[in-house]
Amino acid sequence: MSPYFLDGTPALEIIIRNPIADKSFPSEGEAIAILDTGFEGFLLIPKSVFEELSFNQFDVNRRKLVLANGLFTQSAGTFGEVIIPSLNVQLDGFVETIEGVEEIVIGTELMKNLKLILDYCIGRVNVKNCK
Amino acid sequence: MGTITISLSDDVEKKLRTIAKHLYGSSKGSLSKVVEDALENYFLTLNKPANSDKKIFKAIKEDRVVAEASTLEELASILKKKGIEPRGLRIVSTKLIRPVVHGGYRIKPTL
Numbered sequence: 001m002s003p004y005f006l007d008g009t010p011a012l013e014i015i016i017r018n019p020i021a022d023k024s025f026p027s028e029g030e031a032i033a034i035l036d037t038g039f040e041g042f043l044l045i046p047k048s049v050f051e052e053l054s055f056n057q058f059d060v061n062r063r064k065l066v067l068a069n070g071l072f073t074q075s076a077g078t079f080g081e082v083i084i085p086s087l088n089v090q091l092d093g094f095v096e097t098i099e100g101v102e103e104i105v106i107g108t109e110l111m112k113n114l115k116l117i118l119d120y121c122i123g124r125v126n127v128k129n130c131k
Numbered sequence: 132m133g134t135i136t137i138s139l140s141d142d143v144e145k146k147l148r149t150i151a152k153h154l155y156g157s158s159k160g161s162l163s164k165v166v167e168d169a170l171e172n173y174f175l176t177l178n179k180p181a182n183s184d185k186k187i188f189k190a191i192k193e194d195r196v197v198a199e200a201s202t203l204e205e206l207a208s209i210l211k212k213k214g215i216e217p218r219g220l221r222i223v224s225t226k227l228i229r230p231v232v233h234g235g236y237r238i239k240p241t242l
Contacts, residue, residue, distance in 0.1 A: 019207035020190070020217045039235030059191075059221035065234035073234065079188060079222045081203050092188070092203045094228050098238065105237045130176075 001030070002086050003125040010035040010118055010125045012106065016045065016095065017081040021054040030085060031104055035116065035125075039107035041065075042093030043082055044075070049104070050097040055080060065098060073098050082110060089113070089129050186226040192219060 003012045013030035017023070025031060025045075033043075050056055060076040067073055077096025083089070091113055117126040139147065147165060155161035188206045190198040197215055200206040203222075210217070 018217075019203045020210060020220065020222070022207070034237055036235040036237050038233060039237065040229070040232035041234075044234075044238070054217065057218045057220075059219055061221075061223075061228055063228060064231040065238070066231065067234050067238055068236050072231075073238070075234075077228075079203055079224060092186075094224075098234075101238055103237060105235060107232075107235065 003035075003127045005120075005123055005125060006032065006034070008120075010116070012084060012125075012127060013086065014104070014106075015083040015085065016043070016049065016053060016104070017083060018053040018055055019081055021057065023053045025049050025053050033104040033106045035106050035111065037108055037111070038068075039105050040109065041075075041077075041096060041107040042091075042109040043080070043095045044101055044105040044107065045095060045097050046101050046103070047097045047099065050076075050095070053080065053095075055095060055097075061094075063096070082106075084127075087114075087127065087129050186224050189223050189225075190215070191221040191223060 001013050003010060005011070012033050012035060014033045015030055016025045031049075055078050056076075058078045060078050062074055062076050064072045065075050075096040075098045077094050079092060080095035082091045082093065082095075084091075091110060093110055113130055115126075115128040115130055117124075119126070147162060151161040151165045155164055185201070187199055187201055188203055189196050190206055190210055192215065197220075198206055198209040198213065200209055206222070210220075
């Protein structure tokens with residue numbers, strides 16, 4: 001499905017993969033991911049999804065995320081794959097999780113591969129592959 | 132300022148005229164402004180080093196690199212061939228992960 005606004009927030013349907021464990025989320029269809037230009041990472045996912053993809057079986061990397069209130073939290077992550085079926089795009093990048101996150105968030109590190117046009121005048125999101 | 136004559140497909144010409152009119156109205160030079168902006172952007176993409184996005188992934192187990200590849204799919208395939216279990220593997224990339232990044236506004240600071 002093409003990207004769209006979800007309550008005013010741009011959203012994209014994706015599949016997340018752990019190719020090393022040969023696992024995908026969701027196992028069927030696609031998951032809704034929110035586009036957040038304030039997040040400087042690649043992909044942030046709920047802990048349950050991180051575990052479902054067996055990313056927690058790896059020796060994970062940890063780093064700090066600066067929250068909106070200026071405080072820090074620590075994320076755990078490893079490398080995974082994001083497939084955007086509507087664009088026929090497959091991207092590798094750092095997939096991380098923190099306690100309490102409930103949605104899948106696409107950050108600017110992933111968006112660097114995309115041409116993103118947000119037209120709030122007509123309520124349309126247009127996303128294309130850079131290449 | 133130079134003047135050049137170029138040929139465009141009907142479709143591109145139509146889009147160019149529509150965008151120029153939308154952005155600059157019917158003023159003189161509107162087509163040139165849009166073409167110049169578009170070319171400037173195009174030149175920027177061409178100047179981007181071809182290998183700037185190239186990265187290598189390595190799988191490390193017990194402080195030893197057991198596989199490396201340019202994509203995770205390739206890495207997975209090598210590990211499978213070698214019969215290496217994913218558990219306990221550390222996957223690293225030649226493109227370093229920044230130690231601190233902004234988390235954005237979707238994360239609720241209730242932690």
